[in-house]
Amino acid sequence: MTSADRPDGPRTGGSRPDGSRPGGGRTGRPRSAEADRAILDATRAALVELGWGKLSLGDVAARAGVAKTTLYRRWAGKNELVVDAVAALFDEQLHLPDLGSLTADIEGVVLRFAALLERPETKTALMAVVAESTRDEALRDRIRSAIVDRQKRLVLLGRERAQARGELPRESDPESAARNADLIFDVIAGAVVHRALVSAEPVDGEWARGFTTLLVVGLAGALPD
Amino acid sequence: MTSADRPDGPRTGGSRPDGSRPGGGRTGRPRSAEADRAILDATRAALVELGWGKLSLGDVAARAGVAKTTLYRRWAGKNELVVDAVAALFDEQLHLPDLGSLTADIEGVVLRFAALLERPETKTALMAVVAESTRDEALRDRIRSAIVDRQKRLVLLGRERAQARGELPRESDPESAARNADLIFDVIAGAVVHRALVSAEPVDGEWARGFTTLLVVGLAGALPD
DNA sequence: AGCTTTCGCTACGACTCGTAGCGTAACTGG
DNA sequence: CCAGTTACGCTACGAGTCGTAGCGAAAGCT
Known part of the structure; x- marks a missing residue:
């Protein structure tokens, strides 16, 4: 689940928590799925206590009750490990319940996303891995x-619902529709991240309302154009 | 150790590129202003070559032709040093020339900001220090x-100009005006950063136009409300 | 002059990194 | 049941970084 697959380096799995058949019947001792869980849990715990900067893989291994070498057999380094560790949180937390209107849907996802960014694990990890990713394709x-x-995907789903409700026009040109979705995504995610982590001020109901109003008005007015 | 507290240690200035009078007439040998310049230049160069992760202070000191100890006498650690190094770039690059309309002003600042984020120094450094800042007040x-x-300040200036031109209403309640300015700031800066660094796609003229349209329409419609 | 502060240099212990080598554990196919 | 294969825990290692201490010399001020 976690990974885009990786051809096949020395580190075979890299991340394959399911631990089993890529090509049929693997032989030999299987990787402990529990070790994977323990490592990712330990990583999140260490992020909470130490933050990105002081997190060391030796420490994570010790917390997980696992040898350091085991950790290196599965992940290439700190970056990859932490991405997998926080990705699981995103999967758990980010959904888009249908709240009945475009405005309510956006407000809802903004608050959910903000709550996720309040957690100390994600707070310190997300920006750090993005920073590293600027030099690592x-x-x-x-x-x-x-x-x-x-x-x-949440943006695409939200738009579809809004179109079904008649709150947004159906876009004829698929290219421009894709561009618009990307734009909206960057606006929403960017604004929330910036507010929460750079400005370091709370994303509360009031802010979410103001932001959503701005966005919905803009969408209603600018999209049909 | 890196950063958090520094009641009043050996590290006096922390960052005082002017290097002179804090309390009147300092006595003794003054700090070399040229060393400051050399260190900050070396820091930016090292960021370009090595990125945040592999940047070491020993390396910076060597590049700058300065003893490592000198570096530690002025900055508490990597974080503080890099903030100062990139802050200078922001000062140089971010201005707001009057382009005649709110739309043009926003498009202009978006493209300027994006150009700044394209530079490898700022790209890798900005997110990293923000990540560290989540655990260091x-x-x-x-x-x-x-x-x-x-x-x-650019947002405040831009709004003022737009109000003078009659493109935006003058807001009566100063509190709500401040909230709106903060909101607009997070939307603009957040969207550009997210597009450039997270989505990792180009902030070109086309994107800037689409974003600006969305924002201006939203502002025109949502603000008087 | 004398006083004060900074500078370059060297050296240091503590720590992290990522890997190698070994013997053992777990699972599979003949 | 046994041979083959893979993962595991453990130890040890060289390399590199961190941040500090201690020294003598340099550069200002009064």
């Missing part, structure tokens, strides 16, 4: 498939 | 005063 791909693309 | 303050607050 493989990491960028991993972040994209493990985190970003899944968030983007 | 002093660093957060430093980022705020060295970078964030200055960007925010």
Whole structure:
């Protein structure tokens, strides 16, 4: 689940918590799925206590009750490990319940996303891995498939619902529709992240309302154009 | 150790590129202003070559032709040093020329900001220090005063101009006006950063136009409300 | 002059990194 | 049941970084 697959380096699995058949019947001792869980849990715990900067893989291994070598057999380094560790949180937390209107849907997802960014694990980890990804294309791909693309689906789903309700026009040109979805995604996710982590001020109901109003008015007015 | 507290240690200045009078007439050998310049230049160069993760202070000192100890006498650690190094770039690059209309002003600042984020120094450094700042209040303050607050001024200036032109209403309630400015700031800066660094796609003229249209329509429609 | 502060240099213990080598454990197919 | 294969825990290692201490010399001020 976590990974875009990786051809096959020395580190075979990299991340394959299911631990089993890629091509049929693997032989030999299987990887402990429990070790995977323990490592990812330990990673999140260490992020909470130490933050990104002081997190060391030796420490994570010790917390997980696992040898350091085991950890290196599965993940190439800190970056990859942390991406997988926080990606799981995104999967758990990010859904888009139908709240009946475009405004309510956006407000809802903004608050959910903000709550996720309040957690100390994600707070310190997300920006850090993005920073590292600026010099590491493989990491960028991993972040994209493990985190970003899944968030983007929420935008697509929300738009579809809004169109079904008649709140947004159906766009005829698929290219421009894709561009608009990307734009909206960057606006929503960017604004929330910036508010929460850069401005370091709370994303509360009031802020979410103001932001959503701005966005919905803009969409209603700018899209049909 | 890196950063958090520094009641009043051996590290006097922390960051005082002017290097002179804090309390009147300092005695003794003054700090070399040229060394400051050399260190910050070396920091930016090292960021370009190595990125945040592999940047080491020993390396920076060597590049700058300065003893490692000198570096530690002025900055508490990597975080503070890099903030100062990139803050200078923001000062150089971020202005707001009057382009005649609110739309043009926003498009202009978006493209300028994007160009700044394209540079490898800022790309890798900005997210990293923000990530560290989530666990270090002093660093957060430093980022705020060295970078964030200055960007925010552009929003205030832009709004004032737009109001003078009659493009935006003058807001009566100063509290709500401040909230709106903060909101607009997070939307603009957040969207650009997210597009450039997370989505990792180009902030070109086309994107800037689409974003600006969305924002201006939203502002025109939502603000008088 | 004398006082004060900074500078370059060297050296240091503590720590993290990522890997190698070994013997053992777990699972599979003949 | 046994041979083959893979994962595991453990130990040990060289390399690199961190941040500090201690020294003598340099550069200002009064």
